[in-house]
Amino acid sequence: MNVERDVPLARLTTIGTGGPAAALARPRSLAELGDALRFAQNEGLDVVVVGLGSNLLAADEGVDALVIRLEGELGGVEVEGTSLRAGGGATNAVCLHRARDAGLGGFEFACAIPGTAGGGVKMNAGAYERDWSDVLERALVVSADGSAWRTEAELDLSYRHSGLAAGEVVAQVEFRLEPRPTDEIKRTVADLVARRKSTQPTNKRTFGSVFKNPPGEIGAGRMLEECGLKRHRIGGATISPMHANFIENADRATSADCVALMNEARRRAREQFGVELEREVAFVGPLELEYQA
Numbered sequence: 502m503n504v505e506r507d508v509p510l511a512r513l514t515t516i517g518t519g520g521p522a523a524a525l526a527r528p529r530s531l532a533e534l535g536d537a538l539r540f541a542q543n544e545g546l547d548v549v550v551v552g553l554g555s556n557l558l559a560a561d562e563g564v565d566a567l568v569i570r571l572e573g574e575l576g577g578v579e580v581e582g583t584s585l586r587a588g589g590g591a592t593n594a595v596c597l598h599r600a601r602d603a604g605l606g607g608f609e610f611a612c613a614i615p616g617t618a619g620g621g622v623k624m625n626a627g628a629y630e631r632d633w634s635d636v637l638e639r640a641l642v643v644s645a646d647g648s649a650w651r652t653e654a655e656l657d658l659s660y661r662h663s664g665l666a667a668g669e670v671v672a673q674v675e676f677r678l679e680p681r682p683t684d685e686i687k688r689t690v691a692d693l694v695a696r697r698k699s700t701q702p703t704n705k706r707t708f709g710s711v712f713k714n715p716p717g718e719i720g721a722g723r724m725l726e727e728c729g730l731k732r733h734r735i736g737g738a739t740i741s742p743m744h745a746n747f748i749e750n751a752d753r754a755t756s757a758d759c760v761a762l763m764n765e766a767r768r769r770a771r772e773q774f775g776v777e778l779e780r781e782v783a784f785v786g787p788l789e790l791e792y793q794a
C-alpha cells in the first residue's frame with residue numbers, strides 16, 4: 502500500500518485551507534482499506550476519512566493522522582433493481598447520474614450537495630426536507646476492529662448527525678430508491694439547482710453550512726444576516742454576501758481566519774438572539790471554537 506507524506510489538506514478540501522497530513526492513503530478496495538487501517542494502528546496514528554472535503558475544516562498546522570480517501574472500487578456505483586450500491590467514496594453527482602440513467606428516483610435532493618456517499622452518511626446530509634436517512638438501506642462500516650453492515654436505524658441518524666465513531670470508515674452504502682421516469686428526475690434536479698443558485702454561493706470556495714440551524718423559526722443564515730455579518734471579513738475569509746451561513750475563501754484564507762469568523766458569528770448570535778450556534782462543519786486536527794456552552 503502506497504502512503505503519501507505531508508500532502509497539504511488544502512488540496513483535499515473545498516474551502517482550500519489546511520496544512521499537511523502526516524500520512525495519506527488512497528485505498529481502492531476493501532483489502533487495501535484493511536491494509537491502511539492496520540498501517541495506522543501499527544504507526545499509532547488516528548484515522549481521518551476525507552470525502553470531497555466539502556464540509557471539512559483542517560488545521561493550518563496540519564493533522565497528525567492517517568488521512569484516508571476512498572478511490573477505485575470504493576468510489577464506484579452499481580445499480581441492482583431499485584437498489585443503488587455506492588462505494589463510500591462515490592460522489593453524490595455520480596450516484597445521482599447512475600440513479601437517473603436507471604430510472605430510479607429519490608436521490609434528487611442531493612443534487613446540490615457536493616460530497617460523497619460515505620460523507621453523506623457521517624453527516625446525514627440533506628436538503629429540501631430530505632436527508633440520507635430517507636434513502637439509506639444500510640452501510641458497510643469498517644474499522645481496525647473489523648467490518649459490519651449497519652442499518653439506517655443502527656447508524657443513529659438525525660439532523661446532520663450520525664452515531665459513527667472516530668476511526669470508523671463507511672466503505673459502502675446501499676440506497677433504496679424507487680422507479681421514476683428519467684425526464685421527471687431531470688426536471689426536479691434542474692428546479693432544485695436553480696433554487697440553490699439563487700440563494701447560496703455555488704461558485705466560491707466554501708465548506709457549505711457553517712452552523713446547524715438552531716431549533717425555532719429562524720435559521721442560522723437569517724440570524725447571522727440580522728447580526729449584520731454578511732461581507733464581514735477576517736484575514737482572507739469572508740462571510741458570504743449571498744448567504745450568511747457560508748464562509749468564502751476570498752483571498753488565501755487560512756483555517757484560523759475561518760475559525761475567527763466562526764467565533765465572531767457565535768458571539769454576535771449569542772448577544773443578539775441568546776442562541777449558542779453549534780457548528781455543522783467537521784474539524785480535523787487541533788482546531789477549537791472559543792466558547793462552548
Ligand SMILES: Cc1cc2nc3c(=O)[nH]c(=O)nc-3n(C[C@H](O)[C@H](O)[C@H](O)COP(=O)(O)OP(=O)(O)OC[C@H]3O[C@@H](n4cnc5c(N)ncnc54)[C@H](O)[C@@H]3O)c2cc1C
Binds near residue numbers: 550590708
Ligand atoms: C456549496 C456547498 C453546498 C452544500 N450544501 C449542503 C446541503 O445542502 N446539505 C448538506 O447536508 N450539506 C451540504 N454541504 C456540506 C457537504 O457537502 C456535506 O456535508 C457532505 O455530505 C460532505 O461529504 P464529503 O464526502 O465531502 O465529506 P467531508 O467534508 O470530506 O467530511 C465530512 C465528515 O464526514 C467524514 N467522512 C467523510 N467520508 C467518510 C466516510 N467514507 N466514512 C466515514 N466518515 C467519513 C469526515 O471525516 C468528516 O467528519 C454543502 C457544501 C458545499 C461546499
